[in-house]
Amino acid sequence: MAAPPAAISPWRRLWVPLAATLSVQISVNVSILSVAVLAPVIGPDLGVPAAWAGYFVALAYLAGAVVSAWSDRLLAPVGPMTASLIAQMMAMGALLLASTGELTLLALAALVAGSALGLTTPTSSEILAANAPPALYGRVFSIKQTAVPGAGLLVGLTSPTLAHQLGWQGALLATAALLAGLGLALSTWRRRLDAARLQRRPRTGSPIAAVLADPLLLRLCLAGFCLAGVQLCLSTFFTAHLVLEVGLPLALAGALYGLLQAMGVPARVVWGWLADQFFGVRQTITVLAVLATLGVAILTQVGPGTSPLLIAALAAFLGLSIMSWTGLLLAAAAQIDPARASTLTAGAMMFNFLGIVALPPLFGFVVARTDSYAAGFTLAAAVSLTAVLLLATVRRRQGIG
Template sequence: MSGDHGAGSRDGKFPFPWLALAVTLAIQTLVAVAVYCAPVMAPVAARDLQVPPSAIGWFIATVYLGSMVGSVTAGGWVARFGPIRVSQVGLALCLVGLALAASSSLPLLLLGAFVIGLGYGPSTPASSQILVRATPPSLIALTFSIKQTGVPLGGAIAGALVPLLVLALGWRSTAFAVGVACLVLALAIEPWRTRYDRGLDVRAPRSLAAAAAPVLLVLRAAGLRQMAVASFVFGGVQITLVTYLVTFLTESFALTLVLAGLVMAASQVASVAGRVLWGVLADRAFARRTMLGLLGIGMGFSALATLAASPGWPTWLLFVFAAVFGSTAVGWNGVYLAEVARLAPAGKISEATGGCLFFTFLGVVVTPPAFNAVLALSSSYPAAFAAFGVPALAIGVWLLATR
């Protein structure tokens, strides 16, 4: 379609890449639903599996362990097979993972979490390849931010729809239904392969050994290395919000699963608006590094604000708190990915993105178990949230001080 152009169209005069954005946004949204349906189902599934609801942290950590593998190997797979084909395989893996996770066996559930992560991990490197080819430099932060709204959109859909499906179908059938939706989208995007799966390199590396190359690329470049450090911390704060908010609200505020899911949905909707706004500001008003520093400070203070939370808070205040927290802690990714794309060496955008995401996902892997440890020691969700807000605040100040 006329809205999409190849990499050679770099003069900033071509139209907004609507088609590329629509395809990548749909993929990002649905793989996010596949991941974020688990925290919403946790209070019900935990009772069925006879584990504490906070154990959802181990499930999410395992998901992102798989995402680490999926993201660092994505560069070679995308170069060899194309971003659409890689995205289709990722969506299919989400179905397989959700089907395994819906079993009654805890080992199979954890294996399913890892497989979901393998499907989720390549989605961002693949979409980055599509968007960079189709987007003028003057709109890159906005375009990446809009595409990355798929993550909170997926969280919002999970928060609003999954509790209703759980009540109607049960959590196992709900998990399988989400997986089937992923497969349907994988089939639906097949016509776009001829447009986006071009210029393939059949000699591109695709082994696990080659996965070290994107990580080394990041470690050797000072700008990319700094982005990786920031994303390690920011990713950890983001996952604490997404993973534990529903359980926090049901256990500490005695909210119903449906109402707690709606509060989570509000946090994700706010982050959708935030991602777009932060993208516009990063393109028009601030340097992207400055924008990321401000967001780090915002999410740090939001996490610390949980220390003031109490069961006496009115419901509307919970929604406001969740919206502010979500807009910062879940709203930084698009600006971050645009900055990574800017800092990447020529022809290495997928590799740089995958390498940086390795560290993002590493933060997401180690944070839930650490959160559980703080929770066990303090018996306080606010204390645990605050413990991970302090590093985000520090990173935000550092990014501003070292511009």
């Protein structure tokens, strides 16, 4: 006899929503990180320094911030999975634009990829909040956010090899083809996931207004602003630092970058479980911010004489900390009011995007002025410490564990 609905594990109902949201998040992040990781070989062809990748990433996330701010209106006419598939195709288009080798089209590619990223957080949050109980949000949102280091792992392990075999333009084209195929496969779930929504999206005002109306959530989001900027500095400049300043081959640097991202995958799941079961999201994020500050400070001391094994250990440590907190922030926002999950998480992610917009260009400016990536990572460590101080002011309360 079939088990009654109440006896069915919620995880059995979640595999399709998680698989769909993970796939789209990975695709969109791949479209941005592919260009950043290949910056050391793209830059010379275009006659620009590798540090230009910081401006590419900043432009992408600026577009993401704008789209997040308007997501409540942009997504109203369509279902969350339809919007996710639109984002998937935009990611593919961004890679096609970047592969042209034209600076103006590369800038357009950043805008397109960033806009796609701005769509994915509210759409995936709506899909997951409609299918998961709030008690599982820490784990569910953390699992979904493994897409970010998962994309970095894929890019770190495949893009340098593809670029070696096909050239950097061929590598981007091959990646675009893979995203197109994945989008076609995901389209088979469109009707199912469009129907599983939260009573047809209530009008809840703008995402930014929702965050500004809650002082404690605002402080949490400001900490996210800091941590997101530090995270993207690592994602953008880690490979360039290892190649241009430490002197490692691109293939080895790409593998270490992949390790940095890979460690964030299981770490996000474990931290999400610990937050749900024991510590709460605020305390868990605070621990991660402290560890991230320590790890980035150590990275400032890495140089040509540093053993690759020690760099690998540091990459793993950074993956366990600075690459592992985002899902917890989104879970905290969604727990406040599951019916407004798309609006609240869009507002929280908008602050993340603004941090990403602000810090990588500043990092690139510091590197250009000092000719030292260590100086840039010193700045990143100071920003991470600011996040620790902000989180220390967020008290536990109902809605923020």
